[in-house]
Amino acid sequence: MSSTQGSARQVREAVDAAMVVDRAGWSGAARSAEVVELLAAQERLSALVMAVVGEWDRDAAWALDGSVSPVAWLAHRTPVTRQDAASLVRSARHVARHEATAKALDAGDVTAAHVQVAARATKHRDDLYTEHETVLLDAARSLDPSAFRSAMAHWRRCADAVDDHDKAVKEITGSYLDIVATFEGVGHLDGRLDPVSTATLTRVVDRMEPPDGFDGITAPRTRAQRRADALVRLASGERPPQINLDITVDIDTLAGRPSLDLTSGCCEIAGSGPLSPAVAAMLACDAAIGRVLMRGDSEVLDVGRQTRMLNRAQRRALGIRDGGCVEPGCTAPAEWCDAHHITHWTAHGPTDLSNLELRCRRHHILQHQRDLHAALRARRQE
Ligand SMILES: [Zn+2]
Ligand SMILES: [Zn+2]
Known part of the structure; x- marks a missing residue:
């Protein structure tokens, strides 16, 4: 059997014929x-x-x-x-x-x-x-x-x-800040913050210390220098400016479907970058931040700014009822816990005690991952 039999041979012959065409007199358009x-x-x-x-x-x-x-x-x-x-x-x-x-x-x-x-x-x-x-x-x-x-x-x-549960947990936990003073007293900072804290802090310090105008004499400070100055102003007791942090949560992603608009972040901190769906669902579940529920990149379904926060009495009642994280075997105390909506508010779950339970961060993410998996499974069985 030859390697140039059948349809491939015809293709080759056509290409060979095209190779020997005289193209010398061709116009640009041709x-x-x-x-x-x-x-x-x-x-x-x-x-x-x-x-x-x-x-x-x-x-x-x-x-x-x-x-x-x-x-x-x-x-x-x-x-x-x-x-x-x-x-x-x-x-x-x-x-x-x-x-x-x-x-x-x-x-x-x-x-x-x-x-x-x-x-x-x-x-x-x-x-x-x-x-x-x-x-x-x-x-x-x-x-x-x-x-x-x-x-x-x-x-x-x-x-x-x-x-990936571990990755989702790492995304939201594991914040730290090292401040090492050298022997001359100069400090070196090194740290890591979860995505929400990162977005909050950078927005606050950048609002406090906007870029310098250039006066022709002193060089403008770099962004890093401005941020250091702002951080010290904060530490000295200056009130931070009010900033709005919105988290966009794509309803299809929460339901285990692909987002309609694959080119945009399905779940993200507006203006900062994507979040894993489980983390976004967790943040949108109970957090003092704005939440924008989207379908695709353009259709805003709901803007809920702190409307689904628990009031103080509800929070106390929840602490007394659950005592701490409800995950079996977990001993995290109530103060460390989030109030988790058992039926997510995107699925019309109400913010009242019958639909709430306390979960520590780790088990809160885990629960939202279980919910995402359940949604995926349900979709596969449809
Ligand atoms: Zn939750
Ligand atoms: Zn727990």
Whole structure:
């Protein structure tokens, strides 16, 4: 059997014929048209290669001559690097496993580059990709591959955040501030703050010490210098300015569905950056911060600023009833605990004692992760 039989031989012959066309007298417009056509043809060819490699791999045809893997076979027999071979096999398998993706690629709705991005992001997350395939393909259709890469990175982060309890706990706990005085009394600071504290502190100090105007003589302070000055002003008893910190929580993410707008943070501190869904759900559950409930990037469903805070009497009653964290085996006292809405307010759970329980930070995040998992499971059974 020759390697140039069947459809591949026709493609090659067509390319060879195009190679020997005399292009000397072509106009600029003709050259532009040729470039567009050639790249479109290359795209179709890439899609064909993915489909054929997928079938070849499914049948383990690479094993017929004793090769140990499809990647090794390709790297040995064809003019591709090992890395490109690995990427091709990964993409081909992705297409073979996901029918809607294969159809979109066939139809030219998405490009081979999109599939490559999706295949890479989907590693170890195949079930979730299958579940979210429609939304992800919609994103692929409307985004160029590089924007789609950001969207997939975002999707992956959300997907992993639901699963990764330790990471979610680390996100919100483990704050510290080291202040080391050297022997001349000069202090060195080193620390770490959770995302909400970071957003609060940077906003406060940047409001207190805005950039200096340049008077032509003294160099303006750097941002780091201004922040140090502001911190000292705070420590000296100056009242901090009022700042508004909003947390946007995407209702679809909370319900275990992919956010409608994959290009934006599904859950984030407005203006600061993404939060894992469990942490966002926890913060939105009981915290003295603003909450904006969104669907996608544009539809605001609810703006609840501290409306779901417990009053003092409720908090005391909850402390007496629960005594501390309700997680079995946990001994965290009531003062360390958050009031958790058993049915989240996004699902119309009321802020009254029958719907509240005390949970320490760790077990509060854990409970929201359980809720996210339950929502995912419920979706899978629909
Ligand atoms: Zn909660
Ligand atoms: Zn606990």
